[in-house]
Amino acid sequence: MGRPRSGLTDKQRLFAHALASGKYSISDAYREVYSAGNMSGPAVRVEASRLAANPNVSLMVEKLRSDMAVAERAMALSDRDRVLEKLRTWMDHADATDGNKLRAAELLGKSVGLFKDVTISTDSERSSNEVAAEIERKLENLIGEAESAQDLLPGKDGVLN
Numbered sequence: 316m317g318r319p320r321s322g323l324t325d326k327q328r329l330f331a332h333a334l335a336s337g338k339y340s341i342s343d344a345y346r347e348v349y350s351a352g353n354m355s356g357p358a359v360r361v362e363a364s365r366l367a368a369n370p371n372v373s374l375m376v377e378k379l380r381s382d383m384a385v386a387e388r389a390m391a392l393s394d395r396d397r398v399l400e401k402l403r404t405w406m407d408h409a410d411a412t413d414g415n416k417l418r419a420a421e422l423l424g425k426s427v428g429l430f431k432d433v434t435i436s437t438d439s440e441r442s443s444n445e446v447a448a449e450i451e452r453k454l455e456n457l458i459g460e461a462e463s464a465q466d467l468l469p470g471k472d473g474v475l476n
Contacts, residue, residue, distance in 0.1 A: 335379035
């Protein structure tokens with residue numbers, strides 16, 4: 316159980332893998348690799364924290380996480396390419412009356428963002444004085460309309476004002 320070029324023991328390497336997997340908390344990764352059955356929870360947290368802070372361990376965790384992210388992106392790209400290839404095949408080789416051709420074209424278009432709704436909002440910054448002035452102007456207009464409507468109503472004697 317010596318230290319290879321990475322500077323990590325086998326258990327440290329296993330801890331780094333458990334931690335990088337995202338399946339375990341730091342304490343759980345420590346418990347998974349080391350014999351921590353007789354240790355209290357706070358003692359496990361302290362030791363796990365120390366181990367995770369070890370420069371060689373933290374470097375290994377970062378490298379493993381980076382490698383996993385690269386692999387996930389490659390798999391996603393590969394899956395995306397396979398789906399797009401299949402859609403193109405259906406679109407190019409389906410019967411003209413086949414609904415699959417239309418659906419394949421639609422899905423292909425969505426995959427490249429052809430059908431995204433774009434809303435452009437042009438909100439301008441206004442000061443509180445400008446907003447107050449607009450509200451006053453609207454209120455004056457409403458009061459003026461109400462007064463002119465009042466003039467059209469019959470008075471107490473039944474005659475229009």
